[in-house]
Amino acid sequence: MSGKRxxxxxxxxxRRHGTPKAPKIDPLNAEIRSCLVAPCPPSVEPGxxxxxxxxxxxxxxxxxxxxxQEFHNFLRDVxxxxxxxxxxxxxxxxxxxxxxxPNAPRYRTIWAxxxxxxxxxxxxxxxxxxxxxxxSVFYNRLKQFRAFWLRDPNRTExxxxxxxxxxxxxxxxxxxxAKLTLDAAVSPPPPxxxxxxxxxxxxx
Numbered sequence: 332m333s334g335k336r337x338x339x340x341x342x343x344x345x346r347r348h349g350t351p352k353a354p355k356i357d358p359l360n361a362e363i364r365s366c367l368v369a370p371c372p373p374s375v376e377p378g379x380x381x382x383x384x385x386x387x388x389x390x391x392x393x394x395x396x397x398x399x400q401e402f403h404n405f406l407r408d409v410x411x412x413x414x415x416x417x418x419x420x421x422x423x424x425x426x427x428x429x430x431x432x433p434n435a436p437r438y439r440t441i442w443a444x445x446x447x448x449x450x451x452x453x454x455x456x457x458x459x460x461x462x463x464x465x466x467s468v469f470y471n472r473l474k475q476f477r478a479f480w481l482r483d484p485n486r487t488e489x490x491x492x493x494x495x496x497x498x499x500x501x502x503x504x505x506x507x508x509a510k511l512t513l514d515a516a517v518s519p520p521p522p523x524x525x526x527x528x529x530x531x532x533x534x535x
Contacts, residue, residue: 371505373496374446377423383443384423386450387491390440392483399436402479409472416469420453420461421445440480 375385394402406427414424425441444450453461462470480486496502498510 372447372492373502373504374448375493375496376445377443382493383425383441385446385492385496386444388442388444388450388488389491390442390480390486390488391438392480392486393435393437394479394482396436398479398482402438405475405479409476413469413472413476417442417453417461421449422453422461440476 372386375382377384410424410426414426417424421444423443425443427438427440430437430439444453457463462473464470497504497506498513500510
């Protein structure tokens, strides 16, 4: 087939299908939900049966060996004062721990609160919270602490709650949908649906 004949066939094919629409990008409105996270974690007084509190926050991060001495000196100098100051607003600092292993130093910093409300109140953006005075010694020490955490591009921060306080059949912590999900997990599966057969297209 000559090049001219092939080109004519391609032009004819394009004309039969019409001019393609210009590409465009439509906004996607996504809604992310978690089926096992209750919006109202129960309040738990710190120390109750050995629990740290109703909500525990962990910062996890690694540091290169070149930063280790600087960070450990920082902790030795300020850790006690951070703990004492934060406790005045119910933010309980339980220390920073290094993984006891022969690899790159990895750390976990543990904070605990009686409730979600306590945590939000302690760190609120207002005139009475722990961070109200940006010129205070506490603010600048905590900012420096957070800067160490930021040095790790793979850093994480996670919130934890006492497992025994969740999915309690006698209490409502806003976890009804989570309880439904657990119920569905142990329920027998629904009967299989028979897929409808599509009519075969006739070839022209």
